[in-house]
Amino acid sequence: MPEHVTFLQLLGPVVLALAAVLWVTALIRLLRGIRPQRSPLRPGGPALSALPQQRQTAPELEAVELTPAERDAFAGLVRQLGDGR
Template sequence: MLPSVSTLQQIGLAVLLLATLAWAIGLVRTVRRDRHAPQPPGAAPRLLKAVPRQVVPPSESVELTAAEREAFAGLVRELTRGH
């Protein structure tokens, strides 16, 4: 035991380390399972099944006018110019 660390802190650290280890093992198993799942030839790689695809409802999207699209494209060009 470390003399400057309380028993409760050592228990907390052990619990956090075990939780981190369990999370890492679960993540590795999920990635390996999805990577080795059979796919039809020529199919695009699959996303993880645990991460749902984001779908925007029609009520949350708007059509841009040509002027708005051009202004947005100009803004993107300006922001990416330094990269």
């Protein structure tokens, strides 16, 4: 042991290293405990209760009949946009 270093000065780095090891160990245990559990029924894990249930079927298709003037306007718009190439 060097003459100019006290026992407490030698003990300080050892205590800090031990505290760091304990902190890292506790952090790893904490992070492992937070990990969500996988459900055996669903491969995606547990469902989130805040999200609404998804539909099992697609929504009904909607269709609107256009008037002849609207059809002509749409055809003119298509021609106008097609000329921009």
